[in-house]
Amino acid sequence: MKITGYISNLRENILIAREQGKAIVLIPTMGFLHYGHLAMVEDARKDDEDREKVYIIMSIFVNPLQFGKNEDFDRYPRNLVRDSTLAQEAGVDMLFVPSAKEMYPNGQSLTTINVTQISEILCGSKRPGHFKGVATVVSKLFNIVLPDLAYFGQKDYQQFVVISQVVKDLNIPVQLIAFPTVREHDGLAMSSRNSYLSSEERQQAPILYSSLQEGAVLIAENETNADVIKTKIIDRISKESKGKIEYVEVRNAHNLEQIEKIEGAVVISLAVQFGSTRLIDNIILEV
């Protein structure tokens, strides 16, 4: 595995891989890798153990543009030594770890990409500017790498919908994959931010997924009222944990529009604060 912090060097290596006829795969991350990240590498590598078909680039960049002023940019966990070992073992070909200066040479970007409507709801209403930062940096990565395929974790489902919209609206020639959320043994969605949790919070956090699952069971049993599902999940989290609910919502999984009646592709999505740690999770159902 190669490591570089420079766009020019990354592009040179991609050019060679492309000339060798390899498909270019991008896995953008903020680092502090967990098995949710590594499972994407394994998936991209699965029919290509000889590394003849696919060239896998993982980026690690904690993007200042997507953090609000009072958010956790400074304390976001970082461990490049550990990350590079894990990435190499998983089968990454090139690890791209740019500095903020390499990504934003003037300390800022006059240019930003905004997606109306779907950026302003759910996590976006609590984190104004967040998805603008995400859309902008991911578009930069797409332009730098020109990947054939890019992986994103389903845990950040709204992020995936926003990026899908950017790709569609701006005609970006890339195929996106929403990779299923990888979970701990007790159901907690893997996340770099889980490292913030106290042991008590960590014990309570699996309530998020188990309440989502309970919602899914109710829907399987023919409950079609979105409010009933929502209320059930809110009640359960409130009763069984100290988590402070930011939102629990049931929406159309394609365009994130609010729904009253559950039908078609549906996402149940939530954000809950445990102490100073904000956790998100979701479940997608085809009804």
Add this chain to the structure above:
Amino acid sequence: MKITGYISNLRENILIAREQGKAIVLIPTMGFLHYGHLAMVEDARKDDEDREKVYIIMSIFVNPLQFGKNEDFDRYPRNLVRDSTLAQEAGVDMLFVPSAKEMYPNGQSLTTINVTQISEILCGSKRPGHFKGVATVVSKLFNIVLPDLAYFGQKDYQQFVVISQVVKDLNIPVQLIAFPTVREHDGLAMSSRNSYLSSEERQQAPILYSSLQEGAVLIAENETNADVIKTKIIDRISKESKGKIEYVEVRNAHNLEQIEKIEGAVVISLAVQFGSTRLIDNIILEV
């Protein structure tokens, strides 16, 4: 020359050209071609009469997203039959004439690209949203074509600066050319909008370039006060025509910041309304 209205068909043809080792050149236009457009084609074709090295794509698209509500979108001149003849004669390989539906399948784009500061001044202050529309559609064209080289007319100098900023900030792998403004025999900058002018307006319109030239002469004679130049140009246009001045400004040619003292790369830029026709022009000087 081939003509298509479809992105998929365009991309197929580009793929073949790329496999033949040709450089891909994009010349985005709004059609109603004049020699200012055709001179860019000739420039791109100049060392490649056998059409072995360069594949020239001209797009013709009157982009609704960059027109304000009370602007001239509906009456903007269109003549595809004439345009396609001219484009073919000039040496275009592929004419891309998408419908609004092909470019905006949902009738709108949730995603937009915004460039702060340089989009809000000069023409941008009179045309809010204009450069957002330009940046968005040009980015779409870049993603569709993935050109090695793209031409833009210097007459729309602010547009060029905005697009340059987008390319830099978003790491778009394209080289931009600001092609020198082509002028009528009396100095009027060629523009599709000149067709709106009455014969009296047409007679008066060359005052724009001659006053810009007068400004350039003053600067060559060591005038360094931007206000003096500006006042001189405003006075002359006001006295010698019925043109209604929207702005005359002297700015840094790289970042369009206002300057008081004339030094370095300077652009003198103006917008003047003749009847219902808004004309722009500029001159760039290295002092």
